[in-house]
Amino acid sequence: MLVCTLAIMNREASRFVGQRGRFLSSLVRPMVWLLVFAAGFRSALGLSIQEPYQTYITYEIYIVPGLIGMVQLFNGMQSSLSLVYDREMGSMRLLLTSPMPRWWLLLSKLLAGTAISILQVYVFLALAAPFGITFPVLGYLAILPVLILSGLMLGALGLLLSSTIDQLENFAGVMNFVIFPMFFLSSALYPLWKMAESSALLRNISAMNPFTHAVEAIRFALHLQVNWSAIGWTLAAFLLFFAASMFGYDPAKGLVARKAR
Amino acid sequence: MTTLHSLPGPYRFPELDLNMIDLTDKQGAMSLGTGLMVEDLSHSYGARKALSNVSFSVERGCFCALLGPNGAGKSTLFSLLTGLFTSKSGDIHVAGFDLAKKPRSALAALGVVFQQPTLDMHLSVHQNMRYYAALQGLSGKHATRRIGEALEQLEMADRAGEKVRALNGGHRRRMEIARAMLHEPAILLLDEPTVGLDTSTRQAITAHVHKLARSEGLTVLWATHLVDEVEDEDQLVILHKGTIRADGTAATLRGARNLGEAFLALTAAGNETE
Numbered sequence: 001m002l003v004c005t006l007a008i009m010n011r012e013a014s015r016f017v018g019q020r021g022r023f024l025s026s027l028v029r030p031m032v033w034l035l036v037f038a039a040g041f042r043s044a045l046g047l048s049i050q051e052p053y054q055t056y057i058t059y060e061i062y063i064v065p066g067l068i069g070m071v072q073l074f075n076g077m078q079s080s081l082s083l084v085y086d087r088e089m090g091s092m093r094l095l096l097t098s099p100m101p102r103w104w105l106l107l108s109k110l111l112a113g114t115a116i117s118i119l120q121v122y123v124f125l126a127l128a129a130p131f132g133i134t135f136p137v138l139g140y141l142a143i144l145p146v147l148i149l150s151g152l153m154l155g156a157l158g159l160l161l162s163s164t165i166d167q168l169e170n171f172a173g174v175m176n177f178v179i180f181p182m183f184f185l186s187s188a189l190y191p192l193w194k195m196a197e198s199s200a201l202l203r204n205i206s207a208m209n210p211f212t213h214a215v216e217a218i219r220f221a222l223h224l225q226v227n228w229s230a231i232g233w234t235l236a237a238f239l240l241f242f243a244a245s246m247f248g249y250d251p252a253k254g255l256v257a258r259k260a261r
Numbered sequence: 262m263t264t265l266h267s268l269p270g271p272y273r274f275p276e277l278d279l280n281m282i283d284l285t286d287k288q289g290a291m292s293l294g295t296g297l298m299v300e301d302l303s304h305s306y307g308a309r310k311a312l313s314n315v316s317f318s319v320e321r322g323c324f325c326a327l328l329g330p331n332g333a334g335k336s337t338l339f340s341l342l343t344g345l346f347t348s349k350s351g352d353i354h355v356a357g358f359d360l361a362k363k364p365r366s367a368l369a370a371l372g373v374v375f376q377q378p379t380l381d382m383h384l385s386v387h388q389n390m391r392y393y394a395a396l397q398g399l400s401g402k403h404a405t406r407r408i409g410e411a412l413e414q415l416e417m418a419d420r421a422g423e424k425v426r427a428l429n430g431g432h433r434r435r436m437e438i439a440r441a442m443l444h445e446p447a448i449l450l451l452d453e454p455t456v457g458l459d460t461s462t463r464q465a466i467t468a469h470v471h472k473l474a475r476s477e478g479l480t481v482l483w484a485t486h487l488v489d490e491v492e493d494e495d496q497l498v499i500l501h502k503g504t505i506r507a508d509g510t511a512a513t514l515r516g517a518r519n520l521g522e523a524f525l526a527l528t529a530a531g532n533e534t535e
Binding site for chain 2 (some may be wrong): 001003004006007008010011014015018089090091093094095096097098099100101105
């Protein structure tokens with residue numbers, strides 16, 4: 001079974017290496033946010049001391065966990081796009097006719113996507129460092145397990161989407177409906193209390209957003225603290241998304257049965 | 262054409278194994294055998310019925326041509342046979358395993374060549390083989406040996422490092438067939454495998470798979486809409502509008518007519534009754 005996982009990871013990795021544009025854009029996107037957006041916001045937004053920060057922080061420091069989340073969110077959607085592509089191209093069939101258990105095959109896909117997203121995150125953090133945006137050394141290590149969890153969660157969301165989307169063309173629309181609300185209605189750009197100042201409703205929606213919890217889990221880990229509730233939420237969301245996508249890919253019940261022709 | 266059929270020793274081992282577990286002889290006609298058996302299979306896409314009460318079986322070592330015009334339900338049948346989706350009514354037995362109850366054992370006994378190419382263009386020939394082997398649970402030396410043999414047979418050992426993109430359509434198809442055989446399946450399913458190939462490549466591939474059935478004891482289900490891919494001694498199942506119109510030896514079914522005429526007559530007869 002492990003052989004199979006490694007092979008799937010290997011395939012995803014070599015596909016990723018082949019797509020230099022994807023790698024580049026996955027790094028340029030957060031860097032632009034960090035250097036352009038954050039610089040402008042720095043003066044506009046006052047941040048008070050809040051957990052996990054012990055002192056006043058600059059906005060650039062605040063936004064980094066959100067951008068890490070964004071890297072993983074985009075990567076999760078990208079992997080799901082490649083799943084839909086795989087299905088149109090037929091290689092999904094190859095995967096699904098393997099005698100390995102289906103949940104294991106799909107989990108392997110998720111692990112492969114997560115590994116790639118983590119690579120992107122570390123390259124992003126390395127690029128941010130020369131601009132003075134650094135964190136406790138151990139923090140870089142501490143985020144690793146959280147990144148695996150958040151990567152799996154966002155990947156599972158992509159998997160779920162891929163089981164419901166039957167055509168590549170429909171994908172762009174869905175991406176916009178998922179990525180943007182998920183990113184903006186979260187604690188990635190502003191803390192939730194700041195959002196509550198303008199609208200309690202928005203704050204409440206954001207507090208329900210699993211992406212918020214993934215970002216918070218990363219934020220705390222980066223500063224060597226553990227936010228168990230955020231981790232719990234992220235884990236629960238992962239299990240929910242994965243279970244739902246297993247249903248979607250179930251040959252008897254799922255949507256694949258109605259779609260695959 | 263290359264000598265695809267000059268098979269080295271190791272290819273014959275599965276045949277010996279299958280003989281040892283062959284149920285047909287010991288349990289008589291009622292047993293499931295090691296071939297393929299489809300019983301009373303129906304499937305609908307919503308209100309549209311794609312297959313209704315399809316039953317047929319293929320004996321081990323038989324080459325069965327599943328002939329049907331476009332839209333007959335061949336691809337639906339293949340999706341059901343490969344467990345891509347399941348149907349509420351009917352049974353499928355693959356090499357004696359019930360696909361619904363023991364899907365993993367059944368799938369392990371299947372080699373599948375899909376109508377759509379499923380090779381990764383950006384990967385090399387060897388990488389593609391290796392990926393498939395791993396999906397089938399083959400690893401390490403065993404996988405290396407099997408891949409080596411397959412490439413040897415294809416006479417592509419020297420091109421193993423090339424990207425699939427660089428191969429022509431015929432080579433890609435033959436590679437897919439060889440790949441489907443890597444895990445030594447008992448049954449090989451091919452869904453219109455010659456689509457888009459030129460005549461001589463088409464003939465070579467058809468002949469190659471016929472030979473595999475004859476010399477290796479491989480059970481083959483070959484879906485096509487082209488009558489010239491069917492040989493007289495093949496089992497012929499004609500599928501039209503989701504039902505079986507004929508099932509028998511090709512030579513018997515066609516009688517004095519040529520197969521093309523017989524096929525048209527059998528599928529036309531179906532149209533009138535509807």
